[in-house]
Amino acid sequence: MTHHLTRFIGVVPPLCTPMTTDFEVDIPSLERLIAFQLENGVHGLFVLGSSGEAAFLTDKQRATVIEVTVRNVAGQVPVLAGVIDMTTAQVLEHARLAKQAGVDALVVTAPFYTRISQAEIIEHFRILHHAVNIPLFAYDIPAAVHTKITRETMRTLADEHLICGIKDSSGDEANFRSLAMDMGPRNDIQVFTGSELLVDAALLMGANGCVPGLGNVDPAGYVRLYEAARSGDWQRARQEQERLYRLFEIVSVGTHRMGIGSSAMGAFKAALYLRGIIQTYITGRPSILLNKDEITRIRHIMQAAELLGA
């Protein structure tokens, strides 16, 4: 791993959005979550990503999340904001508001709902870059948007200086390695992995950082993993990652009754609730909520991973 002058590096959890029983943003819980992350040494925060349930928030709620985060982080680490929406007109609106609110970078997916070509993905980034002068990350998440941002497209985005980084949540690690190899020799593009179960491997391949949803629950674990890898202690990195893998089993407690999205978001929130950081484990509608038995299973998994006392 080479050192970079960029501020975008290291462990950057995609922050959950705590909710009240009215499905509004729970601001005190969000403030505690931000403080919890900073105390545990994360290197940045990413709000309004998939784990932040951006897909479940109104425009007004998105603005609240950004405002609260920028104010509470107060420049201690960079704040990245997702601008997740279907196409350029809508993303532009989110992007302008997020920039105005003071975030440090935006995270942009391929357009979705419509079926789009790679040429149009590039056009999307061109329009955004020229209209909103702020660092952009290209966010490859085909499980959500159902189009891959290819290696060739990533090269074009880099060569045209449209992006400052990549967040790869594709689950395609061979392609991730190609991105790390392509971008490694240049110093202007940071490559982050969203594969929260393979962070040690990603760092070995040259990743500049990680964006682990599970980092909401155990930021200290990911920071230890990152530091172990930075120091070349790959066995320690692996052991930490394996502990986190076992902890990750919380995400599937509800999958017999609900989508994996609801189960995973519910589990992250339930774990934060059990750790005393947020007030409820409510997820955005129409998600089904976890029940008591499922919460009990989460508690047991957390105890086994040494995150909760018995």
Place this chain on the structure above:
Amino acid sequence: MTHHLTRFIGVVPPLCTPMTTDFEVDIPSLERLIAFQLENGVHGLFVLGSSGEAAFLTDKQRATVIEVTVRNVAGQVPVLAGVIDMTTAQVLEHARLAKQAGVDALVVTAPFYTRISQAEIIEHFRILHHAVNIPLFAYDIPAAVHTKITRETMRTLADEHLICGIKDSSGDEANFRSLAMDMGPRNDIQVFTGSELLVDAALLMGANGCVPGLGNVDPAGYVRLYEAARSGDWQRARQEQERLYRLFEIVSVGTHRMGIGSSAMGAFKAALYLRGIIQTYITGRPSILLNKDEITRIRHIMQAAELLGA
């Protein structure tokens, strides 16, 4: 085909959204398009669907489309409006505005971006139904939202009286037949096909109507097809459908350079432009626009389908 007392029946084209060179709604063109549809005898209009490029419009632009359509249609036929967005909170906002603006029914897809279960799709419709008291169509379009609304879910939506109709754009005609067979004996659910190349077959199977994107370009053709089927003249219905199939080839003129979405939307708009109804064939960003050669090919296909003089 049985007769129904519902107003929701027949040919209901999913209206294109004409745009200015600034990517704003071209209101005079939209008004001409509405008049053109009504003159040609369509039985309803569906705005802000996939063909209406709802995915490409800002909230303000969506409001404009609805306002202009409701005002111009003036009750002559029902107006259906799509409320396409990722999850319940956002769809609720669209739904309330659309209802207030006076549309007759809303068209609702499964949630997208997030991975959702059938139970959560049902919950989505329950929340919408109870919050916004207006007829709802369930819109099955897995190519856009990447989740199917299953036959069992449709039955539940019907049995709980959450919907008044189904718009099937799944391309799965065997499943469509099951919907037509399930809903046929009851009189409270209308089943529409979005398979614009199989309308004769869908009507044979018991469809109550169709929502053909190509109906923007040739509403009279679809009305003739519908009337032929209603009168039991299936050979005439088939011949009309085959002519429309050949006309449909306009949608692929651009697919070597752009996504099928941009090519198809561009083609519908170009055909309306060539017929003198709308002002530009601009599509929403980041779509690539059709070029002169591609427009020429569209012109030739339209001439062969007897829609334009030589």
Place this chain on the structure above:
Amino acid sequence: MTHHLTRFIGVVPPLCTPMTTDFEVDIPSLERLIAFQLENGVHGLFVLGSSGEAAFLTDKQRATVIEVTVRNVAGQVPVLAGVIDMTTAQVLEHARLAKQAGVDALVVTAPFYTRISQAEIIEHFRILHHAVNIPLFAYDIPAAVHTKITRETMRTLADEHLICGIKDSSGDEANFRSLAMDMGPRNDIQVFTGSELLVDAALLMGANGCVPGLGNVDPAGYVRLYEAARSGDWQRARQEQERLYRLFEIVSVGTHRMGIGSSAMGAFKAALYLRGIIQTYITGRPSILLNKDEITRIRHIMQAAELLGA
């Protein structure tokens, strides 16, 4: 529907392969099944297709099925044989044996297991056509082989005179219509649908015949449906098809415990067993077998479809 001079037309069920408790071909049952089909007026028989469990038979067993069928049919109707295997070398071996055994045509899928291009599919047919001089059907079944034979490829196969027909089991009826429209004006290519729930619609679109798996169980129903369509009585065709659709529910009785393949093949065989035509409802290994409760459900569905007395 135009009349053709070809022998390949009408209802051509893909014959099940009855098995003994040792998983060998049950020859007496197969002979009764063939007689049952011929008595009910089918226009041809297709052995060793997907419904014939070709994927579950050894080469020796395939040879037995062909030998028994050719001998029992004795020229009364054409016999088509599947030559289902991964690539050209293996298919060539099956093809030579089948031709030698006296079948009238071969049914050929795209190569599978390997990932193949359309150009290589065409090459596959070229090699087969030139090596084995016998009529070939192109069999489009992406659910099994995971590659589609595209409309363009079908045109090439027809233009190079490599095929005499198409069996479409793609479930993509819009594409089926394009095949029917492309091949309709020429008299040398017959287009068959494998969509057993949409035969009326396919015939309306110009299909020359059908290859319904369910035709094993109720050949008379499909013959009535075909004759109704030929005489232009589309409402009667539709009613027969709807009855057959309800009968088709037998295929899903086991899907909570096994793959859809095993459930469907088991159901066809169980229905033939209940009709007294074959001896067991054993399916090829490693298929799970239907249990008594599931057989009881099949019996009830058959009674409702008027195939069995109460």
Place this chain on the structure above:
Amino acid sequence: MTHHLTRFIGVVPPLCTPMTTDFEVDIPSLERLIAFQLENGVHGLFVLGSSGEAAFLTDKQRATVIEVTVRNVAGQVPVLAGVIDMTTAQVLEHARLAKQAGVDALVVTAPFYTRISQAEIIEHFRILHHAVNIPLFAYDIPAAVHTKITRETMRTLADEHLICGIKDSSGDEANFRSLAMDMGPRNDIQVFTGSELLVDAALLMGANGCVPGLGNVDPAGYVRLYEAARSGDWQRARQEQERLYRLFEIVSVGTHRMGIGSSAMGAFKAALYLRGIIQTYITGRPSILLNKDEITRIRHIMQAAELLGA
């Protein structure tokens, strides 16, 4: 990485099958390829896998490959053989012949062509294990067979002592890690990765070995990579892997004209031809063959990867 007493460990290339211009097995070339592999220190050989074009060979040709390999290897390293076929009856035939010919283990995929459940995959292994008493590897390759062997199924196969190892070619590294973590504590199951671009990462995660198609071309590179990882020198392992990644670009030289399968197999063979080991770069029919320009590109990529002199 823990040490195991098993013979199944380390670098086990999936041997290409050299062909003559008549598409027969080129025995002298195969013998040279085996000698080349052994000289370069591989720990085992896997014949008749996907890279061995098992899908393109007749039964007789498969027998030849096994016979030549067992004879030439003469017990120096273990020989694994693929028994790739659609379902149990056919796989059993291959398995019996391969065992009789003296291979050390068989490599078994999920059934394909038919749609199969996990319970039926388990049943498949049970039947094979009980009928043919020889070590079995479960081969997860959804890109070819279109069904995944799940983590739960792998656990069942291990717990019932049906398998001695896993070959994972799924491309799903998070799932691979779960297999490595599940099987790591027990000493009776070896976990091999087929992800030839991620061998360093797989070894970090606990893989016992690798089965790299590219190992045909550069066995010494994979042996160096494996030894570096074993000695804990992860930076050297990474550098070797990155060189091999760049070499892997040979596989895509033909993808504009043919399927990825033909392009990759053709490239491996062309590289072996350029190294003077095999006689032709012919691939099985209906594969399209690489042309001179594509061979020239392969030569340049090999030179850049220091495998050929300029």
